[in-house]
Amino acid sequence: MEELTKRQAAILEYMKGHVAEHSYWPSIRDIQAKFRFASTNAVFGHLQALERKGVLQRIPGAARAYKVAPVAVVEDLSETIIRYEGPDENAILLGSIPFMGSIAAGLPDYTESSGVVASMQAPITEGSRRRAPQSFALRVRGDSMIDADIQDGDTVIIEPGHPKHGDIVAALIDGQTTLKRLVKQGSKTFLKAENANYPDLVPVTELVIQGIAKSVVKPI
Amino acid sequence: MEELTKRQAAILEYMKGHVAEHSYWPSIRDIQAKFRFASTNAVFGHLQALERKGVLQRIPGAARAYKVAPVAVVEDLSETIIRYEGPDENAILLGSIPFMGSIAAGLPDYTESSGVVASMQAPITEGSRRRAPQSFALRVRGDSMIDADIQDGDTVIIEPGHPKHGDIVAALIDGQTTLKRLVKQGSKTFLKAENANYPDLVPVTELVIQGIAKSVVKPI
DNA sequence: ATGTTCTATGAAAACTTGTTCACTGTCAAG
DNA sequence: CTTGACAGTGAACAAGTTTTCATAGAACAT
Incomplete structure (x- = not known):
């Protein structure tokens, strides 16, 4: 898988964090505001790059509609x-099952909202709640x-x-x-x-x- | 919690199924098409009802943006x-963590798409995969x-x-x-x-x- | 009977959002 | 020194989407 640039990774992280927190994807203008771009086209370009590198799939024309690539795809075999x-x-x-527990105090990067849901990882990895892994x-x-x-x-x-x-x-x-x-x-x-x-x-x-x-x- | 009508429950189920499957919410028009409504307003009314009954939260003006209510909220105490x-x-x-396994053969209610992802419940309850519980x-x-x-x-x-x-x-x-x-x-x-x-x-x-x-x- | 809820149609308005076009600049590789 | 990838501005357009308005039948409880 191609390497992401710092900016691209940051945008992808923000998008995934937005989903984990709000349960829906950000719009291009949401991303624009978050990163203080003066133009929506800055975001647009990054999204194209993310799609080209295979980590994000956009649904053409649809608003707030994305999929992210699987992390690992494997064949089967014997043994374990x-x-x-x-x-x-x-x-x-994407997403989280409804988990009621161990809510994070503050998500420094995504401060705007109050109702925060821990993703499924939260009960598991108490240490890494700042980003949706x-x-x-x-x-x-x-x-x-x-x-x-x-x-x-x-x-x-x-x-x-x-x-x-x-x-x-x-x-x-x-x-x-x-x-x-x-x-x-x-x-x-x-x-x-x-x-x-x-x-x-x-x-x-x-x-x-x-x-x-x-x-x-x-x-x- | 107020009871949902059959139609309301069906729409909510469809929406949750859509998220589990596609990783983003359906638009009102998607729902309209699914249930073959002649008007988007039919959907709109049902969404209002779902929100009024507290099971769904809409983000006004935002496309494909919803949250769903928790199922049970409990106080704490001693013992177990x-x-x-x-x-x-x-x-x-909402949603599912990315689960790669035990894909459902057919989801009778959500027939249009092929790529189906089992929700987190799928590996758990092999029997009840027809709806997102x-x-x-x-x-x-x-x-x-x-x-x-x-x-x-x-x-x-x-x-x-x-x-x-x-x-x-x-x-x-x-x-x-x-x-x-x-x-x-x-x-x-x-x-x-x-x-x-x-x-x-x-x-x-x-x-x-x-x-x-x-x-x-x-x-x- | 009468009001309320649920269900739905049909059309239009208003807003949100993705997309495109034209243009600029930086930086590293060949 | 040119080429290409990366990063970005600014404006405008087209499409997607939600929302509102007007209207109405069926079921049901009071």
Whole structure:
């Protein structure tokens, strides 16, 4: 995915924050006002760039209507496989389920409104409530993480970011995405399954981390 | 909360479904087309009614801009208490976190589009995917349900509906909301704590069920 | 019977919003 | 030194959208 410029990233962040807070998208003029542009066309250009880079999808002609690109799209496989079961590349980010808890005191960037809703991430990552993270949910297939109490059929909430030693991460290995605990030993990095029946450590040369598992959703 | 008419409920359902699917609200004309109204004013009237009844909030003049009301607002208390920690009555329902999995085959009411994203409830209640339920999340306080693997600090997803014997429900007892397992013995109904240290059964004469706990969200 | 609510039509007004056109400037890469 | 990506101004247009006005039948409770 192409890199975003600082301005583009800021605008995208604002838009997502606006949705998380207000539950609807900002208009071009809302964005213009936020960034104090003198012309709507400044915004227009950035939106075009965001769309060209594939992180935002505009619905031509429709007001306040956007979609954002999925963070990770993966094939399926055996073992503990995280499968993208969506119908196509049109997966939607966006929004929050109604969460009543742990509301943020102040969202410094989006001050105008009072009624603030914590996104689904709020109860999970108490630390990062200032911006709506590009979290996404994935269904877990397989049982290689059962010792971490993540079972087949559970849903994990993945949040992009730089993982620390001990984090459970969604990682790309040989083109496949799997859920493992990240282990750093000196200069070496491993992936560890949390199941006595699985090989403990997977040596890794090249590693693509798609995100950190922040919480797990289990059926009752 | 005032009762909605069938038409009003259908329109609200459609709107919420549209958001879950497209990630942005429908315009009045979208709704008009969906229900084959000859006039936009038919929709307009229903939206006014929905707002008057407190389930929908419109942003005057803004296109495709709405908020929906919270489903349940509760006070706090001791024991296994479900607390509404939100700032005020302005909590927002709406939307879904990006979920990639278990896509519904057909949503009979919202047939026009193909790319469908399951809402957060989809992975939880495999049975009820036809409409976006008015689910909400609550933080659990206390440990009276630890034997059901629901711990202090966990978040439960509550879905309105009629509970069966054995369901874990959010119930109003003496004006307080608590999380318990519903037990029906003959004509009697009890609430059972899932913790050996708590009294097993709470006899109930009058019982208000606010919803059924469908899943639990745990931090990793 | 009478008022109220729900439902709806049809047309137009008023406003919001996305889009386009013409033009300027900076900065890094080739 | 030109080219291209990036960032922006200013004005105007076209389309999308909400909102208002006038009108009316059906169901239902008082």
